[in-house]
Amino acid sequence: QVQLVESGGGSVQAGGSLRLSCVDSGRAFNRYAMAWFRQARGKEREWLAGISRSGTATHYADSVKGRFTISRDNAKNTMYLRMNNLKPEDTAVYYCAVPKSPLVVANPGAIYDTWGQGTQVTVSS
Numbered sequence: 001q002v003q004l005v006e007s008g009g010g011s012v013q014a015g016g017s018l019r020l021s022c023v024d025s026g027r028a029f030n031r032y033a034m035a036w037f038r039q040a041r042g043k044e045r046e047w048l049a050g051i052s053r054s055g056t057a058t059h060y061a062d063s064v065k066g067r068f069t070i071s072r073d074n075a076k077n078t079m080y081l082r083m084n085n086l087k088p089e090d091t092a093v094y095y096c097a098v099p100k101s102p103l104v105v106a107n108p109g110a111i112y113d114t115w116g117q118g119t120q121v122t123v124s125s
Helices: none
Strands: 004-007 010-013 018-024 034-039 046-051 058-060 068-073 078-083 092-099 112-115 119-124
Touching: 004 092, 018 034, 018 092, 018 119, 034 068, 034 078, 046 068, 046 078, 058 068, 078 092
Parallel strands: 010 119
Antiparallel strands: 004 018, 018 078, 034 046, 034 092, 046 058, 068 078, 092 112, 092 119
16 A cells, blocks of 8 residues: 655745655555646646656656656655756645556556645745
């Protein structure tokens, strides 16, 4: 069973950086691809990045490509999102998620059925 807990959010000025972590306290971490999402107030949840089970394949939304880096450490049951050059429009609650099936790629079209509680990121101008 997968149980996800995010951390690392906070308040930064524009141009700053943060690294989010997502720890899986269950036992199936390296069986699943994983993804990061965010949801800004009043907006729909947005897929940001996905990573394969081994960590060798990654995918990004255009809105964060070149600024955000997704990675994972299977030995630590932890996935990361390094966010550089943050902008005020990056302000949102950030979530990690796992697809329903261990066989799919963690892209925007996958069905996700396990989510963390979210961590707030606030970027001031």
